[in-house]
Amino acid sequence: MTLNIDEEQDVSVTKGMIRAEFNFWVGIVMDKFYDGLQEKKFIGTKCSKCGKVFLPPRNRCGDCFAKAEDFIDLPETGILKNFTVTTYKISERKTRNVKKDQIVGLVQIDGADSAMVVPVININPEDLKIGMKLKVVWAKNIKGDPNDIAGFEPIGGV
Amino acid sequence: MDKVAIVGFYQVKPGLDLMMSPYEMLFEATRGALDHAGLKRDDLSTVIGCNNDYYDGKTISNCFKVEAGGAYMKDESKVEMDGAHAVMYGLMRILSGNHKLAMVYGISAPSCFPYESVRILETDPTFDRPINLLNGYTAGGMQMRAYLNAFGLSEEDIAKVAVYNLKNAAKNPLAIPEAQKTNITVDEVLNSEMLSAPLKKLMYPILCDGVTALILAPERQARKITDKPVWITGVGHFNDTYYLGDRDLSSCSSMEKAAEKAYKIAGINNPKSEINVAELFGHTACEDLILAEAAGLADKGKGLSLIDTGKLNPSGGTMAGYTPAANGLTRIVEAVKQIRGEAEGHQISGANKAIASGQVGFCAQNNIVYVLEGGE
Numbered sequence: 001m002t003l004n005i006d007e008e009q010d011v012s013v014t015k016g017m018i019r020a021e022f023n024f025w026v027g028i029v030m031d032k033f034y035d036g037l038q039e040k041k042f043i044g045t046k047c048s049k050c051g052k053v054f055l056p057p058r059n060r061c062g063d064c065f066a067k068a069e070d071f072i073d074l075p076e077t078g079i080l081k082n083f084t085v086t087t088y089k090i091s092e093r094k095t096r097n098v099k100k101d102q103i104v105g106l107v108q109i110d111g112a113d114s115a116m117v118v119p120v121i122n123i124n125p126e127d128l129k130i131g132m133k134l135k136v137v138w139a140k141n142i143k144g145d146p147n148d149i150a151g152f153e154p155i156g157g158v
Numbered sequence: 159m160d161k162v163a164i165v166g167f168y169q170v171k172p173g174l175d176l177m178m179s180p181y182e183m184l185f186e187a188t189r190g191a192l193d194h195a196g197l198k199r200d201d202l203s204t205v206i207g208c209n210n211d212y213y214d215g216k217t218i219s220n221c222f223k224v225e226a227g228g229a230y231m232k233d234e235s236k237v238e239m240d241g242a243h244a245v246m247y248g249l250m251r252i253l254s255g256n257h258k259l260a261m262v263y264g265i266s267a268p269s270c271f272p273y274e275s276v277r278i279l280e281t282d283p284t285f286d287r288p289i290n291l292l293n294g295y296t297a298g299g300m301q302m303r304a305y306l307n308a309f310g311l312s313e314e315d316i317a318k319v320a321v322y323n324l325k326n327a328a329k330n331p332l333a334i335p336e337a338q339k340t341n342i343t344v345d346e347v348l349n350s351e352m353l354s355a356p357l358k359k360l361m362y363p364i365l366c367d368g369v370t371a372l373i374l375a376p377e378r379q380a381r382k383i384t385d386k387p388v389w390i391t392g393v394g395h396f397n398d399t400y401y402l403g404d405r406d407l408s409s410c411s412s413m414e415k416a417a418e419k420a421y422k423i424a425g426i427n428n429p430k431s432e433i434n435v436a437e438l439f440g441h442t443a444c445e446d447l448i449l450a451e452a453a454g455l456a457d458k459g460k461g462l463s464l465i466d467t468g469k470l471n472p473s474g475g476t477m478a479g480y481t482p483a484a485n486g487l488t489r490i491v492e493a494v495k496q497i498r499g500e501a502e503g504h505q506i507s508g509a510n511k512a513i514a515s516g517q518v519g520f521c522a523q524n525n526i527v528y529v530l531e532g533g534e
Contacts, residue, residue, distance in 0.1 A: 016215065024283040056285045062399050082407065084299030086354035090290075095274045104291045104354075106300060106403050115403025116285070117292045125355070130307065146288045 029057040032071055038144035042074040042136075044112055055112040056146075076136045077155065078109035085125045101125055107134055107152050121151035159423055162252050163380035163387035164530070165373050166195025167491045172334050172368035172479040175269035180214075180369075184226040184265050187371040191261065192228070195373050195383055202373075203257040205229035207236045208244035208264040208483045212279050215271060228261050240264065240439065241370060242486025242516020242526045246395060248374045258379050263371040264484035273365050273482060280520065282400065292402070294441065297520040298362065299354030301407045302444040306356065308408035309459030313356050317347035320361045320443040320477065322465040327474030329504040334366050334479040361443040368481030370488045388494045392426070392529035394419030402521055410445075413452035413515070413525040420513070421454070424529035429454040433529075435469050435496045435512040437489035439476055445522060446475055453513060453527065472496065472504045486516020490528060497532040 026034065029045050033056060036043035044053050047061035047068040054061075054068060061068045083105040089098045105120040120128070121137060134152035142148050168190030170176070170183050192199060205227050211217045220236040223229070233251075237244040241264025248260035274294050278287060286292040302316060321342050327333035328340040342360075350360040380387040394416035398405055405411070417429070426432050436455055440446035447461030450470050456463055464470040471477075473492040476485050493512035495501040501509075515527045 022283075026284045030284045056282075081403065082300045082304055084296050084303060084354045084357070086295055086299065086352075088295055088353065090274045090278065090293045090295065092275055092278060094272050102291070104296045104300070108403065113404075114401055117296075117402065118289065119291060130303075146285050149289070 027059060029059045033057050034144045037148040038142060040138050042109055044072050044074050046070040046072050052113045053111060054114045055109050056116060074109045074111050078107045078134055080105050080130055080132045080134055081108050081115045082106040082130060083120060083128050105152060118149055119151035122153035160253055161377035161389055162249055163375055163389050164494050165375045165380050165383045165387055166191045166197065167372040167494060168194055169332050169370040169488055169491055170368060171332050172366040172481050174366050176367040180265055180267050181226040183369045184223055184263065187263055187369040188228045188261060191371040191373050199228045202228060202232060202259050202261050204233040204251050205261045206244045206248045208241040209266060210238050210483055212276050213266045213271060213482055227263060239518045240486040240516035241484050242490060245490060246393060246526060249390060252374055252376050258376060260374040261371060262374060263369060264487040265369040266482040267367045268365045268482055269367050295354040297402065298442045299357040301521045302357050304407035305444055305448055313348060314344060315462050316361055316444045317344045318462065319447060319465060320347045323443055323471060323474045323477035326472055326504060327478035330473045330478050331502055333474050334364060336364050337474060337478050357442060363476045363480035366479045366481055368479060368484045370484045370491055372487065372491055386498045388497045389531050390528055391531045392420035392424030395526040397524040400523060407521055409458060410448050410452040410522050413449050413522060416525045416527040417453040420527040420529045426529060433511055433513055434509045435472060435493055435506050437471055437473060437492040437514045439485045439489050439516050443477060446471060449515060449522060469506060472501065472506050490514040493530050497530060
């Protein structure tokens with residue numbers, strides 16, 4: 001769906017470029033989550049009312065309209081709730097077909113009630129099955145941010 | 159609810175690149191809507207626009223649209239969602255009793271910006287954005303897989319919906335030529351490029367420049383302006399959570415709630431039999447079915463049956479041309495045309511009660527539904 005401006009067209013184009021960098025205050029619970037990643041650990045939050053466990057964490061439960069600030073350590077394993085396979089990469093500038101499969105999964109960590117959009121790796125797309133068990137693979141260089149999750153791979157191979 | 163009608167409308171014929179500045183496009187739409195209703199700019203008491211700053215590359219982007227939008231020295235405001243949400247704002251202004259005529263428009267020119275890229279700004283900056291795997295393609299792919307798995311359906315079933323939409327687009331004079339495919343086959347859709355499995359390219363709409371405008375009036379004014387007022391008899395607007403991992407993507411809870419509310423206000427008890435036309439803003443051919451089922455037009459998993467009745471998106475829906483910020487407004491205008499008996503080439507005979515919807519967010523997080531009716 002991306003269109004490129006054809007330089008041959010008889011139109012004047014002005015870029016009007018500015019570059020403004022934003023900082024986002026990640027909040028107390030995401031800060032804790034990032035700290036957990038630094039130690040190769042998943043830290044979620046639990047709703048004080050219904051007990052639902054969120055990962056990535058959230059500080060409020062929408063359903064109960066209650067605080068979800070109790071931290072809970074979660075394991076490195078989970079299940080594949082849903083997935084898609086795409087050769088497209090959408091970057092801040094354009095949409096490109098990189099001609100290489102990327103598997104995107106919705107992974108629900110054991111003990112959590114929500115799921116994360118993360119890469120699924122070390123598996124052929126045709127072997128993917130909803131409900132299969134997965135384990136996190138940590139990045140080589142840990143920085144304390146979401147890209148510390150290199151991806152999730154099947155437990156014990158396929 | 160007091161009666162408010164749509165008394166005039168205009169859709170600029172969309173295109174991949176209209177080779178016009180947004181203001182030229184906008185002026186054609188607002189001038190067109192006024193002419194259609196036989197009104198002058200002076201008659202307007204308020205103007206509500208819909209244009210997203212991150213689609214425009216300008217903040218407070220409505221400040222540049224004052225003149226072309228017909229809002230010079232008038233009560234004016236903007237909604238940053240979908241044009242269908244701007245109609246809600248206009249409706250509320252009229253229902254307040256303080257406004258007589260509201261112009262509502264939705265506009266964007268995606269030939270000038272990388273639409274799928276700027277949607278990265280819709281993702282959670284603390285998690286999804288740094289990972290950068292959640293986007294319009296992957297969300298659509300996961301949603302389609304959830305829907306197929308939940309109801310034991312096949313990719314072919316969704317290809318049938320795409321064929322239906324593209325054939326309908328061929329009958330809609332305001333569809334973009336690239337979407338008008340009279341002879342398209344299910345195999346062609348299935349053999350089109352994979353965007354994000356199982357979502358194929360021909361199940362995904364084509365992005366284009368476009369503007370749609372309409373004029374709202376309270377009952378007394380509406381009856382003076384036109385002998386074919388189309389009444390807004392119900393509206394519902396609900397928001398689900400952002401997180402895809404919290405939602406059942408095979409259905410759409412916010413659409414269910416929004417439709418339920420709109421039906422309740424309009425006094426509709428059995429949408430399956432009472433609604434003759436539904437113009438719904440789905441982001442993919444699959445989402446069209448999910449939204450139609452959520453609106454109670456078919457049982458869950460049975461939305462495909464609607465393509466036999468023809469009452470779902472007779473215009474081709476967004477598959478006839480996807481115009482960000484104007485999509486929902488175009489759906490409303492299409493439903494209005496059906497009720498007025500003016501849907502040239504794609505008229506559903508006897509249409510008198512319709513629904514139209516708009517949305518924002520991945521996998522239709524937020525939905526707004528209108529019930530529209532003709533007659534007295």
